[in-house]
Amino acid sequence: MTNKTKITVVGSGYVGMSIAVLLSQYNDVVVLDVDPERVERVNDKKSTVADVEIEAFLAKKELSLSATLDKKAAYKDASFVVVATPTNYDPDTNCFDTSSVDNVVSDALEINEDAIVVIKSTIPVGHTKLLQEKYATDHVIFSPEFLREGQALKDNLYPSRIIVGSKLEAGRTFASLLVEGAEKKDIKTLFIPSTEAEAVKLFANTYLAMRVSFFNELDSYALAHDLDAESIINGICLDERIREGYNNPSFGYGGYCLPKDTKQLLANYDQVPQTLIQAIVSSNTVRKDFIAKEILKLKPTTVGLYRLVMKEGSDNFRSSAILGIMKRIKAKAVEVIVYEPGIDSSDFFGSTVIKDLGDFKKMCDVIIANRMADCLRDVDSKCFTRDLFGDN
Numbered sequence: 001m002t003n004k005t006k007i008t009v010v011g012s013g014y015v016g017m018s019i020a021v022l023l024s025q026y027n028d029v030v031v032l033d034v035d036p037e038r039v040e041r042v043n044d045k046k047s048t049v050a051d052v053e054i055e056a057f058l059a060k061k062e063l064s065l066s067a068t069l070d071k072k073a074a075y076k077d078a079s080f081v082v083v084a085t086p087t088n089y090d091p092d093t094n095c096f097d098t099s100s101v102d103n104v105v106s107d108a109l110e111i112n113e114d115a116i117v118v119i120k121s122t123i124p125v126g127h128t129k130l131l132q133e134k135y136a137t138d139h140v141i142f143s144p145e146f147l148r149e150g151q152a153l154k155d156n157l158y159p160s161r162i163i164v165g166s167k168l169e170a171g172r173t174f175a176s177l178l179v180e181g182a183e184k185k186d187i188k189t190l191f192i193p194s195t196e197a198e199a200v201k202l203f204a205n206t207y208l209a210m211r212v213s214f215f216n217e218l219d220s221y222a223l224a225h226d227l228d229a230e231s232i233i234n235g236i237c238l239d240e241r242i243r244e245g246y247n248n249p250s251f252g253y254g255g256y257c258l259p260k261d262t263k264q265l266l267a268n269y270d271q272v273p274q275t276l277i278q279a280i281v282s283s284n285t286v287r288k289d290f291i292a293k294e295i296l297k298l299k300p301t302t303v304g305l306y307r308l309v310m311k312e313g314s315d316n317f318r319s320s321a322i323l324g325i326m327k328r329i330k331a332k333a334v335e336v337i338v339y340e341p342g343i344d345s346s347d348f349f350g351s352t353v354i355k356d357l358g359d360f361k362k363m364c365d366v367i368i369a370n371r372m373a374d375c376l377r378d379v380d381s382k383c384f385t386r387d388l389f390g391d392n
Contacts, residue, residue, distance in 0.1 A: 004026065004027050004028045004064060005027045005028070005079050005080070005177065006027070006028045006030070006077055006078050006079055007023050007027050007028070007029045007030070007078060007079065007080045007081075007082060007177075008029075008030045008031075008032055008074045008075060008078040008080070008081045008082065008108075008115075009023070009029060009030070009031050009032070009082045009084055010031075010032045010033075010074075010081065010082065010083050010084060010085055010104045010108075011031075011032075011033065011083070011084035011085040011086070011100075011121075012031050012033045012035075012038045012039075012042060012048045012049075012067065012084075013048070013049060013084065013086065014049050014051070014147060014149060014152040014256070015084040015120050015121070015145050015147060015152065016031065016033075016082075016084035016085075016120075017031075017042075017047060017048055017049050017051070017054055017152070017153075018051065018054060018147060018152035018153040018155070018156050019082060019084065019120065019145070019156060020042075020065060020082075021054050021057050021058065021063065021065065021153055022153065022156045022157065022178070022181040022182070023082075023177060023178075023181055024063040024064050024065035025061065025063060025180075025181050026177075026180055026181060027064065027177065028064045029063075029064060029065050029066075030065075030066055030067065030068055030073075030074050030078070031065070031066070031067040031068070032067070032068060032069075032070075032071055032074040032075075033067060033069070034069065036069060038067070039067040039068060039069055040067075041067075042065065042066070042067035043066060043067050045058045045059065046058065049152070050150060051150055051151070051152050051153055052150075053151070053152075053153035053154050053157070054152065054153045057153065071107055071111070072111055075107065075108050075111040075112045075115065076111060076112055077112070078108075078112055078115050079115065079116065080115065080116050080117075080118055080170075080174055080177075081104070081108040081112075081115045081116070081117045081118065082118045082120055083101050083104045083105065083117060083118065083119045083120055083121050084120045084121060085100035085101055085104060085121050086100060086121070087100065087101060087121045087122055087123055087260075088260060089259070089260035089263050089264055091263075094267045095124060095264065095267055096122070096123060096124055096127075096260070096264050098121075098123055098124070098127060100121070101119060101121050101123060101127075102131070104117070105117050105119075105131055105135070105140055106135075109135055109137065109139065109140075113137075113139075114139075115139065116139050116141065116168070116170045116171075116174065117139060117140045117141070118141055118142075118143050118174055119140065119141070119142045119143070120143060120144070120145050122144070122201055122202070122205075122257065122260075122261055122264070123142070123198060124198070124264055124267070124268060125195060125198045125199050125202060125265075125268050126195050126198065127198065128140055128141065128142040128165060128194035128195065128197075128198060129194060129195055132194075138166075138168060139170075141164065141165055141166035141168065141170075141171055141174075141194055142165035142166075142194040142197045142198055143162075143163060143164045143165060143166075143171075143174065143175075143197065144163055144165075144197055144198070144200055144201035144204075145201075146159070146160060146161070146201075146204065149255055149256060156178070156181070156182065157181075157182050157183045157184065158182065158183060158184040159178070159182060159184060159187055160188075161187065161188045161189070161190060162175050162178050162179065162187055162188070162189045162190070163189075163190045163191075163192065163197050163200055164189070164190070164191050164192075164197070165192060165193060165194030165195070165196065165197030165198065166191065166194060167191060167193070171191060172191065175189050175191070201261070202261050202264060202265040202268070203265065205257050205258055205261040205262065205265075206258075206261060206262045206265050206277065206280060208246055208253075208258060209253045209258040209259075209261075209262045209280050209284070210276070210280045211246045211247070212246055212250065212252075212253040212258070213253065213280055213283040213284060213287070215233060215246070215247045215248070215249055216249050216250060216252065216283070216287045216386075217283060217286075217287065218232060218233065218236075218249075219233075219249035219386055219388075220287065220290050223290075223294060223386075229249060229386075229388060230388045230389075233247050233249075233388065247389070248387060248388055248389040248390075248391055249386040249387070249388055250321060250370055250371075250386060250387070251287065251288060251291050251321040251322055251324070251325050251368075251370050251386065252284045252287045252288050252291075252321035252324060253284055253321065254319045254320045254321040254322075254323075254324075255319060255320065256319070259284070259319045260319070262277070262280055262281050262284075263281055265277055266278060266281055284321075285324075287321075288321065288324040288325055288328065289328065291325055291386070292324075292325050292328035292329055294384070295325070295329060295366060295368060295384055296329065296332055296334070298365070298366050298384070300334060300364075300365040300366040301334070301335065301365050302334075302335045302336075302337060302363055302364050302365050302366075303329055303334055303335070303336050303337075303364065303365070303366050303367075303368060304336075304337050304338070304339060304354075304360055304361075304363065304364030304366070304367040304368070305322055305325075305326055305336060305337070305338045305339065305340070305351075305367075305368055306339050306360075306367050306368065306369040306373070306376060306383075307322075307339065307340055307369065307370070307371070307373075308320050308322055308323065308338065308340045308342070308343075308348075309340070309342065317340070317342070320370070321370060322368065322370045325368060326338075326349070326351070330350070330351070336351045337351055337352045337353075337354050337360065337363060337364065338351050338352070338353045338354065339353075339354050339357060339360040340353065357375060361376075361378075361379045361382070364382060365382070366382060366383075366384055367379060367382045367383045367384070368383075368384045368385065369383055369384075369385045369387065370385070370386075370387070371385070371387050371390075372385045372387040372390065
């Protein structure tokens with residue numbers, strides 16, 4: 001029986017949990033986190049994020065998975081340290097805050113200089129190279145993730161591709177561990193320099209944001225001219241070069257990745273002529289302005305926000321597009337109430353959180369929903385949504 005590879009995954013959000021579960025099928029995986037509650041959940045075989053596949057694997061699979069607060073114990077003897085900590089966009093510095101990633105790299109190499117540190121967090125183009133130069137090592141590599149909220153493990157089990165930003169043999173070994181844990185066969189795997197791998201991540205997400213923005217602006221045009229947006233979109237997407245997917249209008253792109261990644265890519269263009277990347281970022285603001293004005297045209301007294309989460313199956317409402325709509329409506333002194341089962345508090349940014357869905361429906365003149373739900377069908381006449389196709 002071969003010895004299992006010891007892998008430490010730092011961070012237990014969507015990226016960290018999904019890759020930890022994937023790799024713990026055949027390797028000894030330790031999750032390192034600073035949150036005692038999250039550590040306890042992992043050790044109790046419970047997920048820290050809303051993801052059906054992760055929850056099922058933890059409940060039913062034999063996994064070699066544990067969690068700890070002790071970084072020395074986590075890093076010691078680890079062959080790979082996978083960094084999955086958050087890198088939020090900081091508008092003051094016009095750049096990702098990479099401090100959590102930088103601290104992990106520093107600590108991991110200090111405690112275990114033989115470990116290969118694999119950055120999964122999204123970072124600016126060129127950041128891995130800077131870390132390699134700072135620590136005079138090639139043991140820091142970048143491997144982008146391409147995951148959807150609520151389907152993170154599924155996207156690891158059936159990846160569109162695996163990209164490793166390294167030409168080291170250890171990079172190939174890490175890719176083989178990802179392939180081993182996946183259920184999909186014949187996965188396209190690409191080994192490229194770290195800087196190019198970082199660019200793949202940012203450009204891929206910006207392309208998706210561009211597509212979302214395109215169909216949102218199409219929908220704005222249709223609304224303004226009283227046209228059937230669904231018919232137009234269906235006709236366009238029959239073109240084999242365009243096809244379906246990411247074509248369902250929304251209140252704007254949001255969530256963990258697209259807002260911050262598009263802004264970071266724009267910042268990376270500071271010395272390069274461009275207009276499109278700026279337009280993608282600006283379009284998201286314009287769409288929210290337009291949607292808010294359309295809602296205010298209805299002259300509501302009380303507007304209800306049905307769910308703050310970005311999409312079905314997710315527990316995340318950070319940077320959710322509907323929050324931008326909420327802000328704009330409240331600025332016009334219209335009362336806003338919220339129905340979001342994921343909130344324990346009775347107040348959300350000065351708006352009352354209604355726990356009972358029936359009461360919520362009765363209290364609203366207009367209910368806005370980024371994504372429509374069957375439970376709103378009985379008050380369909382009150383609902384404002386641009387969800388044409390019933391998917392995320």
